[in-house]
Amino acid sequence: MSSIKFHGGDNEGVFIVETFADANTLLRSHKHTHPHLSVLVSGTADVTIDGKTERLSGYQMLTIPANTKHQIIAITNIVWLCIWKDNVDTYELAKESLKLIKA
Numbered sequence: 864m865s866s867i868k869f870h871g872g873d874n875e876g877v878f879i880v881e882t883f884a885d886a887n888t889l890l891r892s893h894k895h896t897h898p899h900l901s902v903l904v905s906g907t908a909d910v911t912i913d914g915k916t917e918r919l920s921g922y923q924m925l926t927i928p929a930n931t932k933h934q935i936i937a938i939t940n941i942v943w944l945c946i947w948k949d950n951v952d953t954y955e956l957a958k959e960s961l962k963l964i965k966a
Contacts, residue, residue, distance in 0.1 A: 865965075880945040884908075884937040889964045892934040899927050899947045906941030910934075 865885045871878035882890060892911070903910070905921040912925075912933045919925075921941065927933050935943060 876948070878947050880947070882935075882941075882943040882945075884935070884941050884943065886937055886939050887965065888937045890935040890937075890943070891964055892932050894930055894932045895927075896929055897948065898929045899945050901925050901927055902944040902946070904942040904944060907938040908941050908943070909936040909938060911936075 864883070865888050866883050868881045868883075869878060870881060884890060901924070903919050903921040903923040903925075907918065907920045909916050909918050910925070910933070911917075912927060913931045918938070927945075935941075
């Protein structure tokens with residue numbers, strides 16, 4: 864079952880967003896004011912960054928630049944991590960912007 868979990872936060876210096884997405888699930892297009900590191904741990908996904916789509920299979924790491932629209936479509940079941948520098952604003956923005964939608 865698709866879900867998003869948050870680990871860390873509360874000014875601990877870093878937090879991780881862990882997304883479990885079933886096949887044919889969309890992590891909708893969004894952007895953040897801060898860059899972050901992303902890891903496709905397992906599965907296959909179409910990843911669109913700044914209008915350019917690439918099919919990736921886990922294990923892959925990539926950096927999402929600041930102010931860049933990005934979205935992920937799970938082709939198979941995936942595990943996706945986003946690693947963020949922590950402060951209250953970025954934690955709240957991450958929680959607000961990350962939504963899973965059945966494609």
